[in-house]
Structure formats: structure tokens, C-alpha cells
Amino acid sequence: MLKNTDRKNEGSALDSLCRPNLYDVTDNISALQFEVMKIVPARHIIERAIEEGRITKSTTIVESSSGTFAVALGIVCAHYGFKLKLVTGPVSPIIQWRLKGLGADVDIIMPTGGEGGIQQDRMNHLKTILESSDDIFWPQQHSNPLNPLAYENLVSKYQEDLADIDYLICSTGTGGSITGISRKLREFNPNLKVVGVDHNLSCLFGPTSGVSSRLCAENYHPMLGSGSDVVHPNLDHTVCDFVHWVPVNEMILAAHNLHNRSGIYIGPTGAATYRVAEHIVQNDSGAKALCVFCDHGVRYADTVYNPEWLESYGSDVDVKENSAPIKVSSSKDVAGDWAYMDWGRRSYKDVLGYDCIPRTARL
Structure with a gap:
């Protein structure tokens, strides 16, 4: 429960x-x-979804993030015992270590140089994950x-x-x-x-x-x-x-x-x-x-x-020396x-x- x-x-x-x-x-x-x-919005989004019945214990949380939102989701999902699937770009070893320790499944995407940069590359990969199951919740940090x-x-x-x-x-x-x-x-x-x-x-x-x-x-x-x-x-x-x-x-x-x-x-x-x-x-x-x-x-x-x-x-x-903005x-x-x-x-x-x-x- x-x-x-x-x-x-x-x-x-x-x-x-x-x-x-x-x-x-x-x-x-x-x-x-x-x-x-970013644990502030990560927690708020996940807890609102719980209240609305959009997340159950079988739901996998998925998101595209290479930074603090990825770590924040990892912490929130570890707290609640939710499965987490992250799509990231190149990240530092300490971030990889933290995400692994928090139990996240991580796909690291390398930039292709296409329109929209690496953010679009990650979203393209995220689309395939979203299409793979009906029991998925996507926090949509960029537009939520x-x-x-x-x-x-x-x-x-x-x-x-x-x-x-x-x-x-x-x-x-x-x-x-x-x-x-x-x-x-x-x-x-x-x-x-x-x-x-x-x-x-x-x-x-x-x-x-x-x-x-x-x-x-x-x-x-x-x-x-x-x-x-x-x-x-x-x-x-x-x-x-x-x-x-x-x-x-x-x-x-x-x-x-x-x-x-x-x-x-x-x-x-x-x-x-x-x-x-x-x-x-x-x-x-x-x-x-x-x-x-x-x-x-x-x-x-x-x-x-x-x-x-x-x-x-x-x-x-x-x-x-004495640098200032132009x-x-x-x-x-x-x-x-x-x-x-x-x-x-x-x-x-x-x-x-x-x-x-x-x-x-x-x-």
C-alpha cells in the first residue's frame, strides 16, 4: 500500500x-x-501523481535528465520504492555512482549533432521507452x-x-x-x-x-x-x-x-x-x-x-583581472x-x- x-x-x-x-x-x-x-519539484510531481492514482507500486517512472533532476528522482523513487528508468547524456562518475546506488536503470545517450542537440536525442530514446509499456509515469520536468x-x-x-x-x-x-x-x-x-x-x-x-x-x-x-x-x-x-x-x-x-x-x-x-x-x-x-x-x-x-x-x-x-561583463x-x-x-x-x-x-x- x-x-x-x-x-x-x-x-x-x-x-x-x-x-x-x-x-x-x-x-x-x-x-x-x-x-x-530539484528534489523540490521531483517530490511534488511524484506525490501529486500518487494522490491522483496515476502511480502504483508496479509503475515505472521514466525521465530524461543528466543532472540534479535525475538524482532527485532517484532519491524520491528510492524513498517510495518505485522503479526508475533514466535517459541521460554523458555524466560524471559520481552521478553514475549515485544513480546506480539509488537503484535507477540508466541509459546513457551520446549526442548525434542533430537539431535540438542532445536533449532531442534523449527525447527520441525516451519515446521508445514510453511506447514499451502502459504502466509508465513520465514527470515531464521541462513542461510540467x-x-x-x-x-x-x-x-x-x-x-x-x-x-x-x-x-x-x-x-x-x-x-x-x-x-x-x-x-x-x-x-x-x-x-x-x-x-x-x-x-x-x-x-x-x-x-x-x-x-x-x-x-x-x-x-x-x-x-x-x-x-x-x-x-x-x-x-x-x-x-x-x-x-x-x-x-x-x-x-x-x-x-x-x-x-x-x-x-x-x-x-x-x-x-x-x-x-x-x-x-x-x-x-x-x-x-x-x-x-x-x-x-x-x-x-x-x-x-x-x-x-x-x-x-x-x-x-x-x-x-x-578585474573582469566584468560586456x-x-x-x-x-x-x-x-x-x-x-x-x-x-x-x-x-x-x-x-x-x-x-x-x-x-x-x-
């Missing part, structure tokens, strides 16, 4: 993992730090409105603590966290400025030049939680006042600085939000910024925090350097002049 999800279980492991730490990094920069951020709603529910608990924040700085990725967190924060803080942080090879805010360092190009898919080759429906572009495209060397610098100064040990995507926050508070006197740190640094022990791995990229890891008027001007754009809470079509097609990786 399935667990009654209506019962309060405040002391459970899932409750603990869904509860971020909120703390001050500096006088002007705060952090909302998660162990595995329960994804951003889960973050709205979470943030409502921090209303009093976050009422005086001037800037929310969050990575984009599938769009669930930045959309859900910003919508809820603006209910009690309408003047909040929201900054989306993206990778400089991503198409989430329009196609970029495609120019990048080897460091950025080789670690776009296997390492990062930001960026995408397709635009997902859960990303509401109109929540963003600004967009920053942050190259990997800037992420690495921020990750090391955070650790060396304070012992905070996080992944490069969260570190990128801190790098942007530093720039913002230096140039907006008295402003208070909130960063979202989406995962722990252990996933990157063999890369971001490994001296031999860093040395293998030579000068690609170097950051210009202002651009179009995503096509984004190349290998840190860049930003005034987005102005506009839709993709308002900025680019056309709809983003495909809206998401398609079956």
Missing part, C-alpha cells in the same frame, strides 16, 4: 532535503542553498507546471526573510526554479529585479555566436546545470529583468573563491550566480542580492576542484566572454522577433 502523502512527516529525509539553508554570504549577498535543488509551482510553495515559507531583497539571481536551465521563485517573491516584493544566469553556448535567451573556449565547449553538457539546446516551456522569460551569460572559467573562479574564503562548497552553476551577485552589489550601492545555490560541490570533485583537471585546460581557466544588445553578440543584456521582463518573441521553435525537445 502506498504511503499516505497527506500525513505530516516533518522529520523525514525528504523533508530535510527539500529544506534549503538561507544565510548571508556577505553583508549584501544572501544564499538559498540546496543539497539537491507543477515544477515551478513546487518552488512557489517552498518560497512562501520564507516570505518574511526575503521581503527586502533587491535582486534574485538564479540559473535558468529547465526554467522551473527561476520562474517559480521569482513569481512568488514578486507577490510580496513587486520591485524585485530578477537576473537569469545562462551558459554562453545556450539558446535559452536566443542563439549565441557559438564562439567559446575549449573549456566551455567540452563541459557544456556533462558538467553544468545551466543552459540548454532547446527552450523549455517552464522558462517564463517575462520574469527576467537581466540575463547574464557566464563562461565556465568565471564559474570556476567564483566556486574556488567561495570555498577558500568561507568554506562554502558548491557546484559551478550556483557559483555563477554568486559571481553575478558580486558584480551587481559592487555597482548598485546598498543593494541586497539573493543567489540560488542548486547543488553541492562533491559532484565536481574530479573537475572544478581537481588541480590536474584544471591544469589540462591551460590558459582557458584564466580569468581577466553589455550586449543581442544574444548573437555573446561569445567567449562574460556578457549581459537588459531583458526588461519581455517575452522571447518580443526580444527576438519570432517564437522560440522548438519550444522544447519533442517526442
Whole structure:
């Protein structure tokens, strides 16, 4: 018999993992730090499906993910005893180890170079799995409105603590966290400025030049939680006042600085939000910024925090002294350097002049 999800279980492991730490990094920069951020929507989606009778003990959960949502689903499914089938791209050994330990069955798909990138390659494989059985549940993290709603529910608990924040700085990725967190924060803080942080090879805010360092190009898919080759429906572009495209060397610098100064040990995507926050508070006197740190640094022990791995990229890891973002008027001007754009809470079509097609990786 399935667990009654209506019962309060405040002391459970899932409750603990869904509860971020909120703390001050500096006088002007705060952090909302998660162990595995996407466990918030993963749990919400699965428990809603249980309540609606869409999942039984015989159901297999299937999803396409190479990052924190894969680990999050692994944790939730292990908690409930559900079978999990994941379609991923190349992932780090620690992620493979975690997914195996959590009992997930994993298919690793290599990119073919086709339209829609590796996300579309994974969706093509997922389609064959969905067609193989009727007793399958697909959370659809990229388009399920329960994804951003889960973050709205979470943030409502921090209303009093976050009422005086001037800037929310969050990575984009599938769009669930930045959309859900910003919508809820603006209910009690309408003047909040929201900054989306993206990778400089991503198409989430329009196609970029495609120019990048080897460091950025080789670690776009296997390492990062930001960026995408397709635009997902859960990303509401109109929540963003600004967009920053942050190259990997800037992420690495921020990750090391955070650790060396304070012992905070996080992944490069969260570190990128801190790098942007530093720039913002230096140039907006008295402003208070909130960063979202989406995962722990252990996933990157063999890369971001490994001296031999860093040395293998030579000068690609170097950051210009006193680096600052270059202002651009179009995503096509984004190349290998840190860049930003005034987005102005506009839709993709308002900025680019056309709809983003495909809206998401398609079956």
C-alpha cells in the first residue's frame, strides 16, 4: 500500500532535503542553498501523481535528465520504492555512482549533432521507452507546471526573510526554479529585479555566436546545470529583468573563491550566480542580492576542484583581472566572454522577433 502523502512527516529525509539553508554570504549577498535543488519539484510531481492514482507500486517512472533532476528522482523513487528508468547524456562518475546506488536503470545517450542537440536525442530514446509499456509515469520536468509551482510553495515559507531583497539571481536551465521563485517573491516584493544566469553556448535567451573556449565547449553538457539546446516551456522569460551569460572559467573562479574564503562548497552553476551577485552589489550601492545555490560541490570533485583537471585546460581557466561583463544588445553578440543584456521582463518573441521553435525537445 502506498504511503499516505497527506500525513505530516516533518522529520523525514525528504523533508530535510527539500529544506534549503538561507544565510548571508556577505553583508549584501544572501544564499538559498540546496543539497539537491530539484528534489523540490521531483517530490511534488511524484506525490501529486500518487494522490491522483496515476502511480502504483508496479509503475515505472521514466525521465530524461543528466543532472540534479535525475538524482532527485532517484532519491524520491528510492524513498517510495518505485522503479526508475533514466535517459541521460554523458555524466560524471559520481552521478553514475549515485544513480546506480539509488537503484535507477540508466541509459546513457551520446549526442548525434542533430537539431535540438542532445536533449532531442534523449527525447527520441525516451519515446521508445514510453511506447514499451502502459504502466509508465513520465514527470515531464521541462513542461510540467507543477515544477515551478513546487518552488512557489517552498518560497512562501520564507516570505518574511526575503521581503527586502533587491535582486534574485538564479540559473535558468529547465526554467522551473527561476520562474517559480521569482513569481512568488514578486507577490510580496513587486520591485524585485530578477537576473537569469545562462551558459554562453545556450539558446535559452536566443542563439549565441557559438564562439567559446575549449573549456566551455567540452563541459557544456556533462558538467553544468545551466543552459540548454532547446527552450523549455517552464522558462517564463517575462520574469527576467537581466540575463547574464557566464563562461565556465568565471564559474570556476567564483566556486574556488567561495570555498577558500568561507568554506562554502558548491557546484559551478550556483557559483555563477554568486559571481553575478558580486558584480551587481559592487555597482548598485546598498543593494541586497539573493543567489540560488542548486547543488553541492562533491559532484565536481574530479573537475572544478581537481588541480590536474584544471591544469589540462591551460590558459582557458584564466580569468581577466578585474573582469566584468560586456553589455550586449543581442544574444548573437555573446561569445567567449562574460556578457549581459537588459531583458526588461519581455517575452522571447518580443526580444527576438519570432517564437522560440522548438519550444522544447519533442517526442
